[in-house]
Amino acid sequence: MTQASSLKPQASPRIVITGIGWVTPLGHDIETVWQRMLNGDSAIDFTKQFDATTFPTTFSAEVKDYDHNAFVKHPQLHEHVGSNSAFALGAARQAWDSAGLDGFDALDRDRVGIYLGSGEGSLDFENYVATNLAGWDADKRGIDAVKWAQTAKEKLSVWREVEQEPNMPLHHLAVELGAQGPAYNCLTACAASTQAIGEALEILRRGDADVMVSGGAHTMIHPFGVTGFNRLTALSNRNDSPATASRPFNRSRDGFVLGEGAGMVILETLEHAQRRGAAPLAEVVAYGSSADAFRITDMHPESRGPIAAMRLALEDAGLKPADVDYISAHGTGTEENDKTETRAIKRVFGDDAPHTPVSSIKSMVGHLIAAAGAVELIACVLAIRDNVLPPTINYADPDPDCDLDYVPNASRPAEVNVCLSNSFGFGGQNDTLLVRRFQ
Amino acid sequence: MSRKVWITGLGTASAAGIGIEPLWDAACQGRSLLGRIEAFDPSGFPSQVGGEVRDFKVNKVVPKSYRKATKVMARDIELAVGAADAAVRSANLVTPGTDADAPRTYPGERTGCHIGAGLIAAELDELTGALVEAQTDGGSFDIHRWGREGMNHLTPLWLLKYLPNMLACHVTIIHDAQGPSNTITCAEASSGLSIGESMRVIQRDKADLCYCGGAESKLNPMTFYRQVLTGRLNTQDNDNPAGAVRPFDRTAAGMVIGEGGGIVTLEAAQTAQARGAEPYAELLGFGASHTVNRDGDCLKPDAQGTGIAKSIAAALRDAKLDADAIDAVVAFGTSNADYDAAETAALKTVFAGRLADVPVWSAKPYVGMCGAGAGGIDVALAAMMLKHQKLPATLNCDQPVDGLNCGSAPARDAALNHVLVYTPSLGGQNVALVLGKA
Numbered sequence: 023m024t025q026a027s028s029l030k031p032q033a034s035p036r037i038v039i040t041g042i043g044w045v046t047p048l049g050h051d052i053e054t055v056w057q058r059m060l061n062g063d064s065a066i067d068f069t070k071q072f073d074a075t076t077f078p079t080t081f082s083a084e085v086k087d088y089d090h091n092a093f094v095k096h097p098q099l100h101e102h103v104g105s106n107s108a109f110a111l112g113a114a115r116q117a118w119d120s121a122g123l124d125g126f127d128a129l130d131r132d133r134v135g136i137y138l139g140s141g142e143g144s145l146d147f148e149n150y151v152a153t154n155l156a157g158w159d160a161d162k163r164g165i166d167a168v169k170w171a172q173t174a175k176e177k178l179s180v181w182r183e184v185e186q187e188p189n190m191p192l193h194h195l196a197v198e199l200g201a202q203g204p205a206y207n208c209l210t211a212c213a214a215s216t217q218a219i220g221e222a223l224e225i226l227r228r229g230d231a232d233v234m235v236s237g238g239a240h241t242m243i244h245p246f247g248v249t250g251f252n253r254l255t256a257l258s259n260r261n262d263s264p265a266t267a268s269r270p271f272n273r274s275r276d277g278f279v280l281g282e283g284a285g286m287v288i289l290e291t292l293e294h295a296q297r298r299g300a301a302p303l304a305e306v307v308a309y310g311s312s313a314d315a316f317r318i319t320d321m322h323p324e325s326r327g328p329i330a331a332m333r334l335a336l337e338d339a340g341l342k343p344a345d346v347d348y349i350s351a352h353g354t355g356t357e358e359n360d361k362t363e364t365r366a367i368k369r370v371f372g373d374d375a376p377h378t379p380v381s382s383i384k385s386m387v388g389h390l391i392a393a394a395g396a397v398e399l400i401a402c403v404l405a406i407r408d409n410v411l412p413p414t415i416n417y418a419d420p421d422p423d424c425d426l427d428y429v430p431n432a433s434r435p436a437e438v439n440v441c442l443s444n445s446f447g448f449g450g451q452n453d454t455l456l457v458r459r460f461q
Numbered sequence: 462m463s464r465k466v467w468i469t470g471l472g473t474a475s476a477a478g479i480g481i482e483p484l485w486d487a488a489c490q491g492r493s494l495l496g497r498i499e500a501f502d503p504s505g506f507p508s509q510v511g512g513e514v515r516d517f518k519v520n521k522v523v524p525k526s527y528r529k530a531t532k533v534m535a536r537d538i539e540l541a542v543g544a545a546d547a548a549v550r551s552a553n554l555v556t557p558g559t560d561a562d563a564p565r566t567y568p569g570e571r572t573g574c575h576i577g578a579g580l581i582a583a584e585l586d587e588l589t590g591a592l593v594e595a596q597t598d599g600g601s602f603d604i605h606r607w608g609r610e611g612m613n614h615l616t617p618l619w620l621l622k623y624l625p626n627m628l629a630c631h632v633t634i635i636h637d638a639q640g641p642s643n644t645i646t647c648a649e650a651s652s653g654l655s656i657g658e659s660m661r662v663i664q665r666d667k668a669d670l671c672y673c674g675g676a677e678s679k680l681n682p683m684t685f686y687r688q689v690l691t692g693r694l695n696t697q698d699n700d701n702p703a704g705a706v707r708p709f710d711r712t713a714a715g716m717v718i719g720e721g722g723g724i725v726t727l728e729a730a731q732t733a734q735a736r737g738a739e740p741y742a743e744l745l746g747f748g749a750s751h752t753v754n755r756d757g758d759c760l761k762p763d764a765q766g767t768g769i770a771k772s773i774a775a776a777l778r779d780a781k782l783d784a785d786a787i788d789a790v791v792a793f794g795t796s797n798a799d800y801d802a803a804e805t806a807a808l809k810t811v812f813a814g815r816l817a818d819v820p821v822w823s824a825k826p827y828v829g830m831c832g833a834g835a836g837g838i839d840v841a842l843a844a845m846m847l848k849h850q851k852l853p854a855t856l857n858c859d860q861p862v863d864g865l866n867c868g869s870a871p872a873r874d875a876a877l878n879h880v881l882v883y884t885p886s887l888g889g890q891n892v893a894l895v896l897g898k899a
Contacts, residue, residue, distance in 0.1 A: 076608030099755060132771060136751065142580055142625070150683075151602045154589040157682075165585040167682050171505030174682070180690040184760070187580050188625070188646040189888040193759050196751040196889055202771060205751035205890045206654055209578070209646040210626045217643060224661065230775075245604065246583075249612045250620030311667075313642035315569055315633040318530060318621055330570065330639065334667075448621065449630030451642045 037226045038302035038460055040295050041123070041288035042400045043116025045109045045239075047083035047281050047387050052116065056404050058386075060433040062415045064265040065387050066279050072147070072245050079257040081264035082243045083281035083388030085109065099197050104143040104185035107194040109284035109393070110239035114195045118235065121288040126298040135203030135231040136195050137222035139214025140284075141240035141392035143186035144247070149177040191239045191284075203231045209392060211447030212352070214238050215285065216395030220309030220453055222289050232294040237396035241282035248280065256356060266416045268389075270353040270382040271360050271428045273421035278354040281388025285396030287403075302460040304403045307341070307440075310334030314450030321358055321446070325366035328352075328444065331452040332370045339456045341440065343371040346378055346456075348411055348436070350398045350443040351428075353382025354389055361423045363444065368426070379436065381414040381429035395445035399455055402441035406459045411436050463664040467733050467740035467899055470552025470726035471841040474540040474676060475828040476512035476719060479522070480547045484838070485845050487827055489872040491854030493703035494827050495717055500680040508694035510702045511680055512719025512829030514540060522546040524558060527635055533618045534631065535581045536720070540834070541628035541676035542635065544724040545576075548672065549636055552726040552738065556636040566670075566736060569639035573668035574632055575659045576724065577651025577675030578625035578644055579833040582684040591615045632672055632724075640668040649793070650749075651675045652723060652836030653884045653892035657747035659727050669732040674837030676722025688718055691760050691887065693797050707857040708794030708823040709801050709867040716795040717825070722834020723841040741844035745879070746782065746895035748775025752885070759888055761799045766807030768891045773811050773883055776893035782879060784811050787819060787895070789852060789875065791839045791882040794823025794867075795830050796857075800885070805862055807883075820875070821867040826856035836884040840894060843880040847898045850877055 042052060047065030049055040058065075065083040074080045090108040091097050093115040100111060123129060157170025184190065192207045204225055210217050215238025222234035242251070251257045258277040260267035268279040295302055312334065314327035321327070336343065352363055368375045383401050390397055401412055410433055417430035439459040446452045476494035477484035487494055495512050503509035519531050519539040523546075534542065549556055554566045595611030597603045621627060626644040633642055641662045645654045652675030659671035679685055688694055695715030698705035707713045727744060752768030762769075777784060792804055812819055824838055831838055846852060854872045861868040883893040 073604050074608065076605045077612075078608070096755065131753075132750070135749075148602075151592055154585055154592055155596065155600070155602060157585070158589050158593055160593070163586070163590060165501070165589055165682065167501035167503070168505035170585070170682050171686065174686050178686060178690065180692075180760070183687040183690050184887075186687075187648060187888060189648050189886065189890060190759075192647070192751075192890065193888040197753050197755055200753050202751055202753050202768065204749035204775075205647070206658075206749070207646050207890075208643050209624075210629075210642070210644050211624055221643065221658065224665070228661065228665075230779075245607070249607075249615065250623075253612060253615055253617045253619050254621070255617070311641040311643070313574065313630070313633040313639050315637050315639045317634065318533060318627065318630055319618065327639070447626060448624060449626050450633065451626060451630065451644075 034227050036292040037223050037289055037306050038292050038295050039287050039304050039306060039403055040290045040300045040302055041117040041121025042403060043113040044285040044397055044400055045085055045088060045112045046283040046397060047085055050088055050112060059383055059412045060410060062413050062431060063386060064415060066264045066268060068264060069243060071243055074248060077248055078252045078259050079248060080261045083279055084243060085283050094198055096198055100194055102181035102185060103194060105241045106140050106143050106239045107191045110140060110191035111194055111198060113237060113284035113286040114235055117286040117288050118199055122300055131200045132202050133232040134201040135225060136192055136201050136205045136235045137218045138192050138207045139218035139238035139392050140188055140191040140207050141209060142188050144244040146182040147245055153177050195235060201235060210451040211449055212391055212394060213445040213447035213451050213453045214392035216445035216453040216455055219399060220311060220455055223306050223309050226289055226291050232291055234289045235286060236289055237286035238393040239284035240390055240392035242391050243280050243282050268355050268385045269416040270355040270385050270414055271421060271424040272417060273419045275355045275360060277356055279388040281390045283390050284393050285400050304406050304457045305460045307458045308335040308339035308456035310338060310454040312452045316450055318449055321362045325362045327450055327452040328363060328366035328446055329369050331454040335454040335456050343374040346440050346442050347438045348405055348441045349378060349380040350402050350441060351380050351382045352444045352446045353384055364424045364426055375426060379411055379427045379429050381412055383412050385415040399443050402443050402457050405438045405441060409435060409438050465730035466660050466663050466744045467728050467730045468725050468742045468744055468844045469728045469733050469738045469740055470548040471741060471844055472544040472548030472551060473723045473838050473841050474514050474544040475721035475838055479517055479543045481841050481845060488853035491856055491871060493856060495702040495705060495829055497702060498680060501682050507689060507696040509699040510705050510717045513680060514721055517543060519543060523635055524561060533622050535622045536678040537578060537581050537676055538628050538631055540678060540722055541576055542631055544676055544722050545632045545672050548724045548726050558635040569637040571640055571669045572638040573640040573659060573662045573671040574629045574638040574642045575655040575671060575673040576629040576632060576644060577655040577833045578628045578646055579677035581623040581625060582681040583623055585682060628676060638672060647890040648886035648888050649832060649835050650884050650886035650890040650892045651833035653894055654749060656840055656894060657892060660744050660747055663727055663729050669729045671727045672724055673727060674722060674724035676834040677832035678720035679718050679832050680720045685718060704857055706796040706826040708796045708825055709862050709865050710858040711860040711862060713796040713798050713801050716797045717829040719829025719831040721828060721831045723837025725841055740899035742847040743897040743899045745897045746776040746780025748772045748779055748893045750891045752889035752891060762803035762885055764803055766803040769804060769807035769883060769885050770810040772891035772893040776895050780895040786879050787881045788877045789880045790819055790821045791843045791880060792821050792823045793884050795825050805865055816864050817866050819866055820852055821865050822852060822855055839882045843882050843896050846880055847877050847896055850874060
């Protein structure tokens with residue numbers, strides 16, 4: 023196989039991050055959330071958005087006391103938003119404003135694109151269920167579409183339905199920010215926003231835009247979301263102790279914990295950032311994407327997809343494993359992921375694996391599904407800024423199959439120049455990003 | 462230097478069935494494939510016409526060893542798997558999906574997959590069959606019963622049937638595509654954006670072969686009704702399926718929903734040549750944009766078609782071509798008057814004085830509007846036009862709107878060097894692709 027890095031055009035421009043923003047279960051602004059992560063706070067508690075008391079999993083990491091109207095400049099454009107769009111708007115406005123883009127009069131909005139990894143919106147649960155039940159023909163054990171349609175006319179409403187489309191957060195950001203450049207939403211399950219940022223990087227490298235707003239927004243904390251993951255037995259059932267339920271890399275881990283929210287970054291060509299005097303927070307130096315092409319239900323037993331994604335990213339950056347100071351793990355806390363990811367890291371990092379710190383902030387904020395990767399990449403940017411590593415909390419009982427340095431329980435000062443961030447999706451799509459201190 | 466990209470295989474799932482040939486034949490014969498919806502009884506819905514894929518059994522297009530997995534395929538996934546199989550075969554590629562034992566044309570690591578998808582709806586019979594187990598004695602839904610027992614009536618893998626990335630994931634597994642893989646979900650623009658992304662992946666040498674396009678079925682009461690709510694559908698021609706879709710005609714009365722999609726194989730021309738592959742067309746340009754219209758909501762397109770025109774301009778720039786070089790347009794052309802007008806305005810911007818000379822053609826009178834799969838069908842047909850140097854018949858446009866070359870016509874030979882395909886989406890994403898004669 024050809025070395026991809028040798029074929030990268032000489033003139034490939036450097037791409038930097040100039041703005042960050044997030045809406046997470048630990049809060050809605052960069053500094054508060056980051057401080058809480060460094061303190062090792064858990065955002066996980068019993069689910070309040072719906073009555074989950076009899077579900078196999080009764081807890082989650084919910085965004086609390088959030089109103090997107092506190093962030094947007096054009097509230098009239100967002101009167102009907104669903105949760106995903108609302109989260110996306112708050113995070114993107116923080117990122118956009120922190121990048122100072124409104125202050126740049128020469129901004130060419132045809133050259134501002136958006137690449138999101140946002141999820142499906144929440145169903146209009148009560149009305150949807152009522153419509154289905156009204157349409158049920160007990161004799162045929164099937165839906166009578168005529169009866170179903172009659173009830174649908176009474177119960178279902180256009181915006182509750184349209185807002186479920188996964189491209190709606192993208193729509194809201196474009197009209198809010200006036201971004202008329204290339205616009206995409208991808209939905210590769212839990213890898214989506216890492217993939218979005220990687221693809222945004224490639225769009226900028228190619229010169230198809232000057233600025234890309236990128237990240238993801240998602241909630242699956244709704245009855246059918248929890249149902250789906252509970253049926254897959256993917257969620258932790260530790261109902262007697264929600265705050266300690268998300269325990270990546272522990273022997274006693276029993277699944278992930280659903281979180282929700284959004285993370286957004288402003289990516290920009292260095293040339294454009296310098297032209298407007300913006301200070302880069304970090305440089306995005308590589309992206310690797312692969313598919314397991316193995317099974318819908320299981321990761322490849324030799325971790326071939328995650329290994330390929332990490333290797334492709336290292337090649338893309340021209341970096342060696344020894345150059346990496348910190349790995350932000352996918353680290354979901356499922357039996358399979360943590361074992362498979364650990365194996366992949368050991369295969370890629372070899373002798374460097376034991377002394378490369380790895381942690382999972384999912385231990386604190388849960389798994390934001392499509393939005394997880396963007397939030398985790400922002401944590402990497404902050405780790406570089408502050409020379410500190412966020413911990414894996416709830417780390418108590420080591421698993422012999424997971425024997426790396428997981429930054430247990432307490433944040434750790436460290437020289438952090440290069441971070442690698444992994445995301446792996448259900449179905450086998452894997453993505454890795456590398457960010458480096460800007461110099 | 463970017464690498465040259467060829468379209469070497471075409472696979473469609475549409476009301477014409479699986480494969481490009483029956484669809485191309487119908488389009489050349491001027492035979493609409495629309496009919497009254499049979500997937501469910503549509504009589505309670507204001508729009509009752511659709512473009513359905515009939516007599517398709519996904520089991521026939523997956524290897525025996527993979528048949529068990531078809532149990533977790535929503536209709537959208539089945540259509541993508543069928544279209545991908547047709548594309549792989551039309552490109553004469555050997556994959557584990559065509560022959561488990563023969564040597565493969567490309568290594569899995571050099572094969573990518575970008576398949577666009579819609580918002581997949583749960584099968585209502587299956588879901589409601591579980592919901593009724595959580596009713597109170599009075600017949601209302603009890604979420605406590607649902608949590609305790611009702612949900613257990615769903616198959617454990619229920620969620621995996623409906624994740625949009627599963628179209629790509631099943632295709633990557635069947636045909637061993639271990640390279641870059643993505644799932645674009647931008648409604649109708651999904652296919653075009655996916656094809657553009659595959660093109661870029663090959664150009665930057667991260668893969669030599671990509672399966673790309675999209676597929677969707679909105680012929681499920683829930684997804685169909687969501688379209689009804691948008692107000693875009695034709696509600697006047699329920700007794701006239703073949704004449705229901707009249708793109709750019711003064712009597713255009715709304716969209717008709719179809720199911721299906723198109724998946725094409727893109728290859729680096731260099732590696733395709735080395736294996737002796739025959740291209741259908743070359744993929745020359747790709748552009749994308751977002752419509753920003755703060756005066757209206759996203760249910761209607763921007764009347765000026767500004768965003769559509771920007772995506773076309775970007776695709777032409779990418780192809781290093783002037784609009785003058787375009788010989789034909791495969792339009793979104795849904796027969797929804799608002800979209801038709803926005804597209805007409807965009808084409809006026811792009812072609813200016815040449816507008817009346819450029820034939821504008823739409824597949825929608827044949828197969829309906831296939832959501833995330835629409836653009837894949839359009840690209841496959843544009844490639845056929847270039848390959849055969851022929852414009853298929855234009856249907857149902859006896860009173861064309863001013864200025865457009867879009868009137869009813871039989872199929873005719875045409876000298877085609879460059880064909881433009883574009884797709885706007887509900888939500889505001891726009892994509893355009895320029896194909897060239899290979």
